[in-house]
Amino acid sequence: MKLEVQQVTKRYSNKTALQDFSAVFESGIYGLLGPNGAGKSTLIKIIVNLLRPTAGRVTLDDKEVSSLKAEYRRRIGYLPQSVGMYKNFSGRDMMLFFAALKGIEDRKEALKQVDELLEMVNLTKDAGRKVGQYSGGMRQRLGIAQALLGSPDILIFDEPTAGLDPKERIRFKNIISELAIDKIILLATHIVSDVEQVANHILLLKEGKLISNLAAGQQVEQMHGKVWTVETTKEQYEKLVLSYKISNVANLGDTLKLRILSDEQPCPEAALITPTLDDLYIYYFGEVGI
Numbered sequence: 001m002k003l004e005v006q007q008v009t010k011r012y013s014n015k016t017a018l019q020d021f022s023a024v025f026e027s028g029i030y031g032l033l034g035p036n037g038a039g040k041s042t043l044i045k046i047i048v049n050l051l052r053p054t055a056g057r058v059t060l061d062d063k064e065v066s067s068l069k070a071e072y073r074r075r076i077g078y079l080p081q082s083v084g085m086y087k088n089f090s091g092r093d094m095m096l097f098f099a100a101l102k103g104i105e106d107r108k109e110a111l112k113q114v115d116e117l118l119e120m121v122n123l124t125k126d127a128g129r130k131v132g133q134y135s136g137g138m139r140q141r142l143g144i145a146q147a148l149l150g151s152p153d154i155l156i157f158d159e160p161t162a163g164l165d166p167k168e169r170i171r172f173k174n175i176i177s178e179l180a181i182d183k184i185i186l187l188a189t190h191i192v193s194d195v196e197q198v199a200n201h202i203l204l205l206k207e208g209k210l211i212s213n214l215a216a217g218q219q220v221e222q223m224h225g226k227v228w229t230v231e232t233t234k235e236q237y238e239k240l241v242l243s244y245k246i247s248n249v250a251n252l253g254d255t256l257k258l259r260i261l262s263d264e265q266p267c268p269e270a271a272l273i274t275p276t277l278d279d280l281y282i283y284y285f286g287e288v289g290i
Ligand SMILES: Nc1ncnc2c1ncn2[C@@H]1O[C@H](COP(=O)(O)OP(=O)(O)OP(=O)(O)O)[C@@H](O)[C@H]1O
Pocket: 012, 013, 015, 016, 017, 034, 035, 036, 037, 038, 039, 040, 041, 042, 043, 190
């Protein structure tokens, strides 16, 4: 299975949201990382064939996805940033409705899948409650469950952990890891920890351009020799922050312990340390991805 995005550009009137984006997705988990407005949702909508690119194309096993229609829709599970739901439906009925949209016609099969997925996202005991009474996190979990209906072999999640508490975030990551065999999974997020440890590949998207696409380990590897630690006074910190990107500041009482991102040693006392994906994010995007 090979999903290929070929030189895709998307312009919205005077805004270029995506510029000449190319990537090949084969089975594995791909993390698409970028700050708000980077173009992640635009790319995803183009991949799932909800939006037409201004230029370029998307193919699945060399066939253009726009020509595959229902066949392609059946193979895709998609969690948009916001899933439309009927407030008066129970969680289970909402899922049965999604199952019908997905083309799962056999009622018994639909019920089986719905109950399994509700269990998977920890909503079994709330399955009979109205969706209108669900918390944001519960609705998000229902959204995740609907994406998994029909066991699609391509799963695309836009900001999947929005509204989830830490325990549910871990649960989501475990679900994804278990499902990953022989599937293409794409997770778009600005939250580094969403893709850390779970993604095999990391794509960095900045202002509509793909700036890096590497195996997860290689992404972090490229930061070797660029991450420094140093203990400073507040005054020294105020000087360093003007010239360097700082990925973390720990308050030690009288002093501050800094993580500095720099190609050269920022000050004589600075020592090199092992980089993380957080460091990479701040190196490229200059902001904290929490
Ligand atoms: N329908 C639209 N019309 C005009 N501009 C748009 C439209 N949709 C998105 N944009 C712009 O395109 C750029 C990319 O937006 P997009 O939603 O793809 O980014 P994103 O990385 O998903 O960000 P976020 O996480 O905030 O959704 C942004 O500058 C956005 O304002």
